[in-house]
Amino acid sequence: MKKTTNIALATAVTGLIALAGTTLTTTTAVAAEEKEKCYGVVKAGKNDCATKTSSCAGTSKTDGQKDAFVMVPKGLCDRLVGSSKEAK
Structure with a gap:
């Protein structure tokens, strides 16, 4: 047993x-x-990828840089003040 x-x-x-x-x-x-790019809400140096003015992730120069994005859960970007789903 x-x-x-x-x-x-x-x-x-x-x-x-x-x-x-x-x-x-x-x-x-x-x-x-279920993630999407959210532009314009990233803190300086916290972006996920290259931008028009910086060469790689983590190199955005200013808070809320319009061409820097961070990946967020789908639907969250629409709720964040100053956010956009497209680079400006």
């Missing part, structure tokens, strides 16, 4: 690990699809 219990426990743990891996993969894929 002890061997049966160990096999059942090992099977249950393996199943939970597989389920957690599947959930993590699915969550990551969904999260990546």
Whole structure:
């Protein structure tokens, strides 16, 4: 009976690990699809990518720089003061 219990426990743990891996993969894929660029709300030096006036991420010069963006959850950009979905 002890061997049966160990096999059942090992099977249950393996199943939970597989389920957690599947959930993590699915969550990551969904999260990546539900983001959008939000321009004009980034703090200086916190932008996600290059702009017209800076060469790479983290190099925006001023707070609220109109051509600097940050990735936010879809729908949030519309709620932020001074934000835009397009560079200006």
